[in-house]
Amino acid sequence: MTKILVIEDEKSVRENILDLLEAEDFDTIAAANGRIGVELAVSEVPDLILCDLMMPEIDGYGVLIALREESVTANIPFIFLTARAARADFRQGMELGADDYLTKPFTRDELLSAIASRLSKQANLTRKVSTFETQTISPKAQMIEKYLRRTLERRHFQQFLVYYQPIVDLSSGKIIAAESLLRWQHPELGMVSPTELIPLAESTGLILPIGDWVLKNACKQTKLWHDAGFHELRVAVNLSSHQLIQPDFSQKVMKFLLVNDLLPNCLELELTENIIMQDVNSAISTMKEVHSSGVKIAIDDFGAGYSALIYLKQLPIDTLKIDRYFIQDIANDSQKAAITTALIEMGRNLNIQTVAEGVETEQELNFLRRYKCDAMQGFLFSRPLPPAEFEKILFANKQLNV
Ligand code: C2E
Ligand code: MG
Ligand code: MG
Numbered sequence: 001m002t003k004i005l006v007i008e009d010e011k012s013v014r015e016n017i018l019d020l021l022e023a024e025d026f027d028t029i030a031a032a033n034g035r036i037g038v039e040l041a042v043s044e045v046p047d048l049i050l051c052d053l054m055m056p057e058i059d060g061y062g063v064l065i066a067l068r069e070e071s072v073t074a075n076i077p078f079i080f081l082t083a084r085a086a087r088a089d090f091r092q093g094m095e096l097g098a099d100d101y102l103t104k105p106f107t108r109d110e111l112l113s114a115i116a117s118r119l120s121k122q123a124n125l126t127r128k129v130s131t132f133e134t135q136t137i138s139p140k141a142q143m144i145e146k147y148l149r150r151t152l153e154r155r156h157f158q159q160f161l162v163y164y165q166p167i168v169d170l171s172s173g174k175i176i177a178a179e180s181l182l183r184w185q186h187p188e189l190g191m192v193s194p195t196e197l198i199p200l201a202e203s204t205g206l207i208l209p210i211g212d213w214v215l216k217n218a219c220k221q222t223k224l225w226h227d228a229g230f231h232e233l234r235v236a237v238n239l240s241s242h243q244l245i246q247p248d249f250s251q252k253v254m255k256f257l258l259v260n261d262l263l264p265n266c267l268e269l270e271l272t273e274n275i276i277m278q279d280v281n282s283a284i285s286t287m288k289e290v291h292s293s294g295v296k297i298a299i300d301d302f303g304a305g306y307s308a309l310i311y312l313k314q315l316p317i318d319t320l321k322i323d324r325y326f327i328q329d330i331a332n333d334s335q336k337a338a339i340t341t342a343l344i345e346m347g348r349n350l351n352i353q354t355v356a357e358g359v360e361t362e363q364e365l366n367f368l369r370r371y372k373c374d375a376m377q378g379f380l381f382s383r384p385l386p387p388a389e390f391e392k393i394l395f396a397n398k399q400l401n402v
Contacts, residue, residue: 002119003027005046007037007063008081009055013104017050020108026115034058038066041073048118053082053089053101064096069149074204077118081106094246097205121245121279145200147186152209159185160210162217163384166393167236167355167377170369173400175393177234177268179377180218181384182210198240207240214238216256219267221387223260230394236268236298241275245282250289257295264294268319271297273305276315284314291316301357303339312350320347324358327378331363341371348372365400376400 004026008014014030021028029044031037034055041049041063049067053060060080067073080093080101090101099121100114151159164178184192201207215237222235243249257264269290276283276299291297298319299312303326322343326336340356347354356368359378368376381400382393 001025001027002048003029003044003046004115005029005031005037005040005044005049007031007034007049007051007055007060009033009052013052013081017111020111024112034060034063037063038073041067041076042070045072046076047122048077048079048115050079050081050102050115053080053093061092061096064093064098068097068205075122077122079114079118091248094248095209097208100247141196141200144189144192144196145204145206147189148184148197148201148204148206151184151186152206157213159187160213161185161386162214162221163386164221164235164390165377165384166382166390166398167375168381168400169375170373170400171402173402175398176232176375177236178390179236179270179384180214180221180238182214182238202240202242205242208242208246211240211243212252215243215253219256219260219262222266223262225391225394226262226266228391228394232266233394234266234268234296236270238270238300239275241278241283244271244275244286245279249286250293253290253295254293265296268296268298270300270321272300273302273311276311277305280311284311288316298355302343312352317350317352319353319355321355321357321377322373324378327356327358327364327368328360329364331367337367340368340373344371344373347374 004021006014006017006021006028008017009032011032014032018028018030029040029046031040035058037051038058051060051063058066064078067076067078077099078097080098081104082089082101083104093101099118102110102114161183163181163183165181166175167177167179168174169176182194182197184197186192198207201210218235218237222233225233246252253267253269254264257267271283271287287297296318297316298321299317300321301323302320304323320343322340326340330336330340344354353374355375355377356373357377359365359368359376359380361380365376365380382398385393
């Protein structure tokens with residue numbers, strides 16, 4: 001039975017919610033203030049928490065912070081109940097890692113639908129996290145997580161860096177875009193690679209503040225390059241599922257573009273199929289919203305995930321990034337060649353740009369040219385670079401020979 005903890009200081013509201021939940025056969029526990037709420041969350045480990053924002057002593061934020069610090073309660077879905085639809089409250093709650101919020105008074109249907117949506121998301125996430133944990137929850141991963149929490153709590157964002165890797169047009173040989181790639185330079189751990197950092201940050205929800213920071217910085221950097229004369233340069237930013245399900249995600253994107261005076265079409269958001277599949281409906285609606293304002297959408301690592309082609313039809317996609325696996329040694333592997341040429345062909349027919357990822361050799365490059373892939377990215381042309389280095393190759397007009 002699903003156990004729900006209700007933390008609400010107003011007796012009548014609390015009892016109303018409990019009646020509603022019990023009528024739906026949920027197992028319920030109740031707390032009349034934040035302190036008892038935190039204690040019950042730790043001792044009972046409910047499947048979901050509904051928590052009032054405004055309470056005396058420990059308020060909803062205090063409860064959420066305390067829960068996120070305890071490993072047993074850190075990942076319990078958390079829905080805020082608020083009497084005010086104030087944006088600032090909402091934003092602060094989401095930044096702290098709340099999963100959703102409901103403005104009082106809410107209807108029975110609104111409450112049940114928010115609960116159902118969070119529980120199904122959690123089920124997906126738990127499945128992902130449990131495979132992740134059995135594979136890699138090593139002492140090193142635990143240590144990285146501990147330091148990451150500390151870095152974020154202290155807001156030491158200066159430890160994060162964004163590197164940029166050029167994406168090159170295969171017919172002109174020119175750099176058309178830069179993919180932003182996160183790096184974490186920790187004073188004790190040294191440089192932590194995204195392949196270690198990102199899955200961990202995803203599974204703990206810590207990706208949210210980091211992802212937003214990358215997006216903000218990438219927009220700022222793009223503006224600097226546009227002002228330096230590279231007006232056409234597009235910047236790609238990788239997204240996580242946590243970012244995509246934020247209700248105010250598209251407003252956030254538009255804000256970053258606006259404050260930097262950037263046109264939406266110079267930003268491309270990269271999503272993997274796995275991220276989309278975690279919550280297809282919300283991904284489709286958010287992507288449509290962002291896309292309608294002009295921002296570009298790329299499917300990253302295509303072919304490495306679920307590859308549900310049906311979504312290619314429903315989603316507003318501008319770019320397909322063919323996973324590195326298919327590119328590696330493509331000229332000598334007839335199966336990879338068959339799949340990649342089919343993807344290039346499909347892209348052409350659907351008016352979707354194809355980008356080959358992880359191009360390392362001339363042989364791979366020649367194959368992609370022969371089959372008219374639109375663009376390439378890979379160590380052969382350049383590794384991901386710090387902004388100052390990237391700028392150097394822009395000014396030097398570095399190009400692929402065509
Ligand atoms: P991705 O988005 O597919 O990025 C491409 C990755 O391939 C980068 O790894 C890049 O360094 C690497 N790469 C590029 N060319 C080559 C090549 O020729 N050969 C090989 N072997 N590798 C190449 P990186 O920077 O380690 O990032 C790994 C992944 O971490 C990214 O894969 C992306 O999924 C994720 N990531 C990086 N930054 C962010 C971020 O800001 N937010 C989120 N959500 N994810 C990020
Ligand atoms: Mg990417
Ligand atoms: Mg990729």
